[in-house]
Amino acid sequence: MFKGCLVMAMAAAALVAASVVEADQGTATFYTPPYVPSSCHGYTNDGVMIAAASDAIWGNRAACDRKYKVTCTGATNQGDPHPCTGRSVVVKIVDYCPPGCHGTIDLSQEAFAIIANPDAGKVNIQFNQV
Template sequence: MGCQIRLLMLFGTLISFASVVLSKQGTSVYYARPYLPSACYGNRNQGIMIAGANPTLYNGGKVCGRRYKVRCLGGTNKTPHPCKSGEITVKVVDLCPGCGANEINLSQDAFSRIANLKAGRVRIDYIQYANLKFLVH
């Protein structure tokens, strides 16, 4: 029994290291309502905690439905206090054709939970939770 507990602790430690390694840094902007239609779901409402992926991440729609945990790291301009504490989870529902590499276009509702809207663009850290794609419909 003690060996199993040690293995579980080791596995948990490895997973926490993997999440740090797999996270990416980039930037985020936001888009305002209406959030429909979207490239992934057409006129089917997917809520307000949503995002558009840059063309590389979008990968022909393969990213549709995947969830990402996003947090603000800092500003890209002189807006004071651009970040709010905490992180959000968003679902990719759209393509952002004008977004650059490692840029995610958050819904205004999502962006406003992690950053000051006046900032317009912020530096972010994001990580994909592929397993959540299949748990939430």
């Protein structure tokens, strides 16, 4: 009986551990309208909860239409030492942020404002595909 409970408890713990998703770390910047044309969809309007992927996640267009949950984790400079709002946002990748891009994910201005003060310009983030 005890042995069976122990096996069940270990299996449950393994299942919980396997379901925990490790978030990636990076930085976020933002870009402003107009948001078309985009690298993924041309002149299709994808709304404003969108982002452009840097080379770190672009994968030669493989990132198109992926959705990421993005959360601000802190400042990247002293301009705004506490830029985070404490909220997260889910964005869809619709564009490419070319070499020289200053962030891992370049959020739309509207998406960036949900997670951080736009005056910060660039923030540290954690993000994971959803």
